[in-house]
Amino acid sequence: MLPDDTTPPAADAADAAPDTSPNEAPEPTGYVAGPVPVPVAPRGARRSTVVAVALVVVALLGGGALFMSGYSLGRDQGLAPGTPASEEQAFKAFWDTYHAVRDQYALGPVDTNTLVEGAIKGMVGAVGDPYSSYLTPEDYAASLQDISGQFEGIGTEIGTVNSKGATVDCGTFGPECRLEVSATIEGSPAETAGVKAGDIIVAVDGASIDGLTPDQARDKIRGKAGTSVTVRIERAGTAPFDLSITRAKIQRQEVVAKDLAGGSVGYVKLAGFSDAGADAFVAAVKADVDKGQKKLIIDLRGNPGGFITDAQKVAGTFVASGPVFWEQFADGHLQEWDADGKGVATDPSIKIVLLIDHGSASASEIVTGALRDTKRATIVGETSFGKGTVQEWITLEDKGAVKLTIAKWLTPNKDWIHKIGIVPDIAVTVPTSTPAGSDPVLDRALTVLGTGAEAPLAWLIAA
Numbered sequence: 125m126l127p128d129d130t131t132p133p134a135a136d137a138a139d140a141a142p143d144t145s146p147n148e149a150p151e152p153t154g155y156v157a158g159p160v161p162v163p164v165a166p167r168g169a170r171r172s173t174v175v176a177v178a179l180v181v182v183a184l185l186g187g188g189a190l191f192m193s194g195y196s197l198g199r200d201q202g203l204a205p206g207t208p209a210s211e212e213q214a215f216k217a218f219w220d221t222y223h224a225v226r227d228q229y230a231l232g233p234v235d236t237n238t239l240v241e242g243a244i245k246g247m248v249g250a251v252g253d254p255y256s257s258y259l260t261p262e263d264y265a266a267s268l269q270d271i272s273g274q275f276e277g278i279g280t281e282i283g284t285v286n287s288k289g290a291t292v293d294c295g296t297f298g299p300e301c302r303l304e305v306s307a308t309i310e311g312s313p314a315e316t317a318g319v320k321a322g323d324i325i326v327a328v329d330g331a332s333i334d335g336l337t338p339d340q341a342r343d344k345i346r347g348k349a350g351t352s353v354t355v356r357i358e359r360a361g362t363a364p365f366d367l368s369i370t371r372a373k374i375q376r377q378e379v380v381a382k383d384l385a386g387g388s389v390g391y392v393k394l395a396g397f398s399d400a401g402a403d404a405f406v407a408a409v410k411a412d413v414d415k416g417q418k419k420l421i422i423d424l425r426g427n428p429g430g431f432i433t434d435a436q437k438v439a440g441t442f443v444a445s446g447p448v449f450w451e452q453f454a455d456g457h458l459q460e461w462d463a464d465g466k467g468v469a470t471d472p473s474i475k476i477v478l479l480i481d482h483g484s485a486s487a488s489e490i491v492t493g494a495l496r497d498t499k500r501a502t503i504v505g506e507t508s509f510g511k512g513t514v515q516e517w518i519t520l521e522d523k524g525a526v527k528l529t530i531a532k533w534l535t536p537n538k539d540w541i542h543k544i545g546i547v548p549d550i551a552v553t554v555p556t557s558t559p560a561g562s563d564p565v566l567d568r569a570l571t572v573l574g575t576g577a578e579a580p581l582a583w584l585i586a587a
Contacts, residue, residue, distance in 0.1 A: 207219070225239060244523065244526065245257075248528065255513055255527070256528045257339070258524065258526055259517070259527060261522065261523070262524075263524060264524045267525075275373075276346060277345060277346035277372075278313045278345060278372075279308060279311075279312020279313055279314045279315065279372070280305050280307070280309070281305070281306045281307045281426060281483060282304065282325070282345075283304050283482070283509070284303065284304065285324075286302070287300055287302065294338075295337060296335055297333045297334050297335065297337075298334050298335070302324050303333060305320065306426065306482065307426040308320070309374055312374055314369060317368075317369045318367065324358040325355050326356050326357070326364065327356035328345055328354070328355055329353060329354050349373045350370065350371065352370050352371070353368075360556055377395065378395045378401030378405070379394055379395070379401060379405050384570065384575075385570055388417070388419060389417065389419045389573055390411075390419070390421070391420075391566075392409055392412070394422070394427055396429070397427075397429055397431050399431060402430075402437045402438050409441055409468055409469050410468040413468055419474075419573045420469065420474060421477050421573070422501070423479045424479060424480050424484045424491065424492065426483040427485070428483070428485055428486070429485050430487050432461075432487065432533075434487065436449070436461050436490075437464075438487075438491050439491045440464050440467050441467045441470075442467055443467060443470065443494055443500055444470035445465055447461060447462050447536045448490065448491075449533050449534060449535060450535075451532070451533050452531055453530065454530065476495065476501040476502070477501060477502050477503075477504055477569040477573055478495055478501040479504055479505045479565055479566070480503060480505045480507075481506040481508070481554075484505075484508040485508065485509035486511045488508065489512070489545070493541065494536055496535070496546060496549075502549050502550065502572055503548040503550070504548055504549065504568055505551075506548065506552070506553065507546065507548065508545040508546045510541055510544050511542065512532055512534070512542030512543075513529045513532055514529065514532065515528060550568060550572065
């Protein structure tokens with residue numbers, strides 16, 4: 125996922141962890157606490173040299189692009205140090221440079237760890253993948269909280285777009301790479317200050333973000349709860365303006381459930397994919413089914429993703445059997461991820477409408493692709509983000525971690541939606557002039573379900 129404002133600042137480990145000290149910072153704002161990720165079983169010994177404690181994620185976060193997909197946390201390569209004999213010639217220039225800098229640099233000495241971290245960062249950066257990056261130990265610790273949805277910042281999800289507003293993957297900001305607010309978290313300082321989806325942030329604390337990477341810009345926006353940041357915003361139809369926003373602790377609730385249309389329609393919104401979030405989602409859907417509801421609206425709008433195993437669980441809630449997605453690895457082999465056959469809403473008499481938008485990414489797209497290919501739902505909204513790769517976090521002992529793209533994921537029909545997204549069955553564009561409290565996408569979903577009713581205004585505001 126491009127980095128969103130939901131990642132803690134990469135300052136130090138203490139800042140990355142939730143602060144429980146009394147009277148030091150405001151209480152969390154926005155959603156209620158989201159769960160901390162729980163390790164899942166490794167995928168199996170694909171590489172005999174790997175010591176793996178894997179945690180696989182698909183999410184709209186971190187690492188040079190707003191959306192991430194498919195992370196494995198806590199892997200340690202466990203390889204023996206040294207240059208293989210077959211690669212000695214290729215690495216000669218590297219070692220010559222390393223020794224020259226270490227031994228001869230006139231303005232030294234240079235810390236060895238600094239050189240090693242710089243070398244790793246350059247090596248990963250050389251592949252040119254916005255979703256692969258080196259993480260310092262502090263960045264890695266912060267990224268673990270990323271997935272839990274607990275962070276200190278202003279409470280926005282951000283993406284990169286070009287000058288025409290089309291979503292793009294890009295390395296540094298400039299005329300054709302702009303930082304767009306894709307959503308504000310309910311109750312967050314950003315929402316309170318008036319930040320809106322579609323706003324373009326062009327400067328932070330008076331300094332242009334041009335030339336910065338998405339990670340660097342994100343880190344400038346974030347900071348310790350109680351401190352202030354000023355963002356300069358460009359918004360269609362208005363002159364650029366500054367907003368001063370006091371950062372807070374933001375914690376997000378992943379599942380919200382309501383009854384709509386006089387109780388005839390169950391509505392479940394999923395904001396992220398963690399183990400606890402997926403379980404809460406399944407429980408909410410089961411509660412609707414147990415009440416006899418035969419019409420469900422599943423809202424994945426603005427959902428940045430989460431654990432890949434939980435995407436499988438959520439998709440399997442509605443798909444009775446067969447693959448819900450595939451992984452395709454570097455050697456070309458495919459791994460099938462099937463529904464577990466325990467879904468609580470697989471009965472075809474249960475009619476489902478799935479809501480997506482440009483902020484629906486990665487795990488959200490896995491679920492959307494599964495329900496699309498199995499014809500299990502009508503998809504309403506906007507074309508999704510288009511994130512079809514899988515990353516692993518490979519731990520490097522005390523040197524942090526490398527986030528590396530290790531696979532593609534494909535829909536059940538083996539479509540790769542990367543940089544394309546999933547086109548809804550019924551496209552609904554929400555104009556920027558839409559009044560507060562109105563939700564044309566939800567209204568259309570209710571029409572598709574045959575209720576012809578609009579959701580209560582108070583509920584739409586609360587959502």
